[in-house]
Amino acid sequence: MKAFMDDNFLLQNEVSERLYHDFAARQPIIDYHCHLNPQEIYEDKRFGNLAEIWLYGDHYKWRAMRANGIPEPLVTGGPGVSDYDRFMAWVKTVPTTLGNPLYHWSHLELRRYFGIEETINEKNGPVIWEKANAILQSEGFSVRQLIREQQVRVICTTDDPTDTLEYHEGIKGLPDFDCLVLPSFRPDKGLEIRRGTFIPWVRKLEQAAGLPIAGYEQFLAAIDSRIEHFAKVGCKVSDHALDQVYYAEASLEEVSAIFAKALDGQTLTLEEEQKHKTYTLIHLGEQYSKRGWTMQLHIHASRNNNGRMFDRLGPDTGYDSIHDGQLAYPLMKLLDAIEGKISLPQTILYSLNPKDYYVLGTLMGSFQDGKSPGKIQLGSAWWFNDTKDGMLEQMNALANLGLLSRFVGMLTDSRSFLSYPRHEYFRRILCNMIGEWVVQGEAPYDLELLGGMVEDICYRNAKQYFDF
Numbered sequence: 208m209k210a211f212m213d214d215n216f217l218l219q220n221e222v223s224e225r226l227y228h229d230f231a232a233r234q235p236i237i238d239y240h241c242h243l244n245p246q247e248i249y250e251d252k253r254f255g256n257l258a259e260i261w262l263y264g265d266h267y268k269w270r271a272m273r274a275n276g277i278p279e280p281l282v283t284g285g286p287g288v289s290d291y292d293r294f295m296a297w298v299k300t301v302p303t304t305l306g307n308p309l310y311h312w313s314h315l316e317l318r319r320y321f322g323i324e325e326t327i328n329e330k331n332g333p334v335i336w337e338k339a340n341a342i343l344q345s346e347g348f349s350v351r352q353l354i355r356e357q358q359v360r361v362i363c364t365t366d367d368p369t370d371t372l373e374y375h376e377g378i379k380g381l382p383d384f385d386c387l388v389l390p391s392f393r394p395d396k397g398l399e400i401r402r403g404t405f406i407p408w409v410r411k412l413e414q415a416a417g418l419p420i421a422g423y424e425q426f427l428a429a430i431d432s433r434i435e436h437f438a439k440v441g442c443k444v445s446d447h448a449l450d451q452v453y454y455a456e457a458s459l460e461e462v463s464a465i466f467a468k469a470l471d472g473q474t475l476t477l478e479e480e481q482k483h484k485t486y487t488l489i490h491l492g493e494q495y496s497k498r499g500w501t502m503q504l505h506i507h508a509s510r511n512n513n514g515r516m517f518d519r520l521g522p523d524t525g526y527d528s529i530h531d532g533q534l535a536y537p538l539m540k541l542l543d544a545i546e547g548k549i550s551l552p553q554t555i556l557y558s559l560n561p562k563d564y565y566v567l568g569t570l571m572g573s574f575q576d577g578k579s580p581g582k583i584q585l586g587s588a589w590w591f592n593d594t595k596d597g598m599l600e601q602m603n604a605l606a607n608l609g610l611l612s613r614f615v616g617m618l619t620d621s622r623s624f625l626s627y628p629r630h631e632y633f634r635r636i637l638c639n640m641i642g643e644w645v646v647q648g649e650a651p652y653d654l655e656l657l658g659g660m661v662e663d664i665c666y667r668n669a670k671q672y673f674d675f
Contacts, residue, residue: 211326212314217595217635222652223642230658231634234666235358236627239444239673240391240503240618242365245374247624248388249381251349257339258290261316262297264622266525271309273525275300283520291336298332308594308632315628320353350624354386357627361675363444366390368397368433369408369415372440379441387675392437392445392500394491397430400469400483409470423459423466427490434494443673445495446503447488450510450530454537454544457482485541492545495552501673502552505589507532507560523622529559529591535566542574553579553672555615557586561600568608581613581672589620593629598636612660615669634665 209215218224254260262268272282280288281296304310317323321339325331342348354362366372370390378388396408413420416429455478457465465479475483495502507530511517516526538556545551551574556567564585571583585608588594588601605611617633619626641657644650650657669675 212311212318216311217632218639218642220639220642220646222645222657223635223639225654226638226642226657226661227635229654230661231638231665232631234634234662235360236630237361237616237666237669237673237675238359238619238627238630239361239363239615239669240365240446240620241362241626242620242622243362243624244622245364245366245378245388245390247350248354248362249374249377251351253349254343256290256294256343257336258294258297260343260623260625262293264523266523267309268297268300268313269525271304271307272296272300275303283524294336295329295332298327298335299329301327311632312626312629315631316625319357319628319631320625351381351384351386353624353627355384357630359386359627360670361387361389361673363389363391365393365446366437368392368394368430368437369411371415372437375440387441389441389443390437391503392434392442393447394430394445395448397426398447398484398487399480400465401475401477401480405469406472421470423463426466427487430491431494434498438498438500442500443675444501444503445491447505448508448510449504449506450508451532452504452506452534452537452541453481453484454540455481455485456544457486459486462486485544488541489544489548492552493549496545496549499674500552501555503555503586504538504557505586506534506538506556506558507563508590527590531560531562534558534563535570538566539570539573542570546574550576551583553582553584555584555586557589559590559592561588561592561597564601564604565608568604572609581610581615581668584613584615584672585609587614587617587633593620593633595632595636598633599640602637602640612663613668614664615672616664616666630665634661637661637664 215224218227269282277296277300281293284293301310301313313327317335321342323335323338325335327335372390375388375390378384396404399405409420409426412429416432418425418429418432420426420429462483465475465483469475492502509528509530511522511526512528513526516524542551556571558567568585571585574583576582585605588597592601602611605614617630619629638661641650641661645652
């Protein structure tokens with residue numbers, strides 16, 4: 208029987224141990240997609256207590272607490288609820304998460320950042336609270352120090368085209384911080400033309416770009432202006448949440464008329480929305496390709512399912528799930544349309560629904576260009592799939608259908624500065640998977656070959672792919 212989460216945690220044979228300790232563990236981290244706040248990095252934020260850094264904004268933990276019967280004020284906060292109360296509610300929940308990656312992640316976070324090895328439970332809760340809070344108040348325990356200690360070389364935040372990017376600019380000038388913090392271009396609000404947020408967002412875009420927007424072509428010009436601004440600040444990636452993928456062909460004249468109806472406050476049909484999205488996405492794909500950016504498509508999330516709680520708490524609070532809409536045909540047509548215009552940019556295809564892996568894995572093979580290794584990627588196991596089984600399923604699909612050796616590896620997709628041990632979790636799972644291939648006689652015991660592959664997936668592929 209192995210000790211709980213010892214040095215060889217998740218490593219089931221000698222080969223996997225060698226691969227992890229000699230090759231994977233020492234690699235720096237490139238976090239090419241996350242939701243960290245650049246202002247908090249620039250200001251080198253410090254945290255008042257463990258609940259603030261561990262629980263605020265973490266909807267993964269919030270979902271588990273609700274499932275454990277924890278009342279909402281102890282989950283997201285409320286009148287008369289202290290941070291200690293919320294912390295103890297989470298500590299009470301952790302033992303019930305056995306089998307969920309939250310159990311491992313929570314212990315890894317305490318061990319890697321605080322050196323706390325107590326098992327998380329109600330009995331140990333007060334001790335953990337005191338130890339962690341003492342460390343939080345010590346000299347040097349700040350956001351930028353956390354990033355340094357985890358050897359994070361690049362962070363790509365998620366940013367609206369109307370964002371000023373002032374904090375990204377400020378971080379560039381910091382004399383003692385060598386992690387690149389770059390924006391990602393996320394124009395989702397410009398695609399959701401039927402939502403009430405669309406016209407206010409267009410007016411914000413108008414102000415940000417300093418250009419009038421009275422028609423669709425001016426709308427595209429303003430977006431292009433913001434792409435140029437993002438590029439000057441170092442942006443190399445875009446990101447799109449395509450909860451459902453649509454493809455509806457339309458002429459510029461048709462889309463211009465649809466845009467005019469939207470500005471006039473008229474009600475649009477679903478087909479009109481689809482035409483606007485399709486034409487705009489094709490245009491954006493062209494712009495990304497011209498600039499050498501990578502386009503990320505996050506597909507098949509069903510967001511804000513609980514209307515009552517959305518009205519109370521807003522988005523990104525843990526009321527989302529997996530979508531199962533049609534994918535193969537509309538995505539093929541969308542990618543082919545961009546390819547036909549100029550050539551696809553580097554593209555990463557993520558799906559929240561693992562049933563889509565073989566669709567994406569075969570579709571991406573249709574658009575590899577024979578020039579750029581791994582140009583079209585099957586994105587890492589995302590959100591509900593970044594479990595041990597989910598990571599293995601994604602990597603096995605990629606290995607079966609494409610080139611696992613060209614995979615750009617793990618990302619955090621997180622709002623928490625304590626999430627970087629997820630890279631360790633991924634790396635251990637990767638090394639054990641390859642080690643098992645060797646044990647089963649499916650791969651040679653060649654540490655130069657396998658170790659190089661591990662280092663590539665953990666760090667070098669992403670560095671080369673994104674040209675950081």
